[in-house]
Amino acid sequence: MKNILLIGSLLCLPASSVFAQDKLPEGEGKALVQKVCSSCHGLDTALEKKHTEPEWKTVVDSMAGRGAEATDAEFDLIVKYLAKNFARPGA
Numbered sequence: 001m002k003n004i005l006l007i008g009s010l011l012c013l014p015a016s017s018v019f020a021q022d023k024l025p026e027g028e029g030k031a032l033v034q035k036v037c038s039s040c041h042g043l044d045t046a047l048e049k050k051h052t053e054p055e056w057k058t059v060v061d062s063m064a065g066r067g068a069e070a071t072d073a074e075f076d077l078i079v080k081y082l083a084k085n086f087a088r089p090g091a
């Protein structure tokens with residue numbers, strides 16, 4: 001029984017990360033977002049809502065509080081990348 005569960009999770013993981021990678025626009029910070037923001041939840045969960053730059057800063061700060069690991073400079077880059085590529089229209 002345990003083996004079946006193990007195989008199931010091995011099959012799911014690569015599929016979801018390939019999907020997330022394809023969706024991200026190119027740009028400085030992309031690799032960081034992939035590395036830092038996909039360890040607890042899928043990137044599609046993280047990026048389905050768009051935010052203004054101050055809102056992204058709040059989100060990223062709160063993820064840092066939950067345990068996301070990057071330096072301050074890296075978090076800055078992540079916020080800029082998200083604000084540029086996943087900006088809320090009209091903001």
Ligand code: HEC
Nearest residue numbers: 036037039040041045046047059060063066067068069078
């Ligand atoms: C240490 C684990 C962890 C990491 C790393 C992480 N997150 Fe999260 N994130 C969570 C958890 C847990 C939730 C669910 C929070 C909830 O239900 O309130 C979440 C939820 C979210 C949400 C939905 C927020 C909301 O308020 O509805 C967004 C957006 C998000 N994360 C973005 C990011 C981004 C961007 C990064 C990279 C900087 C990141 N996350 C890295 C743990 C993490």
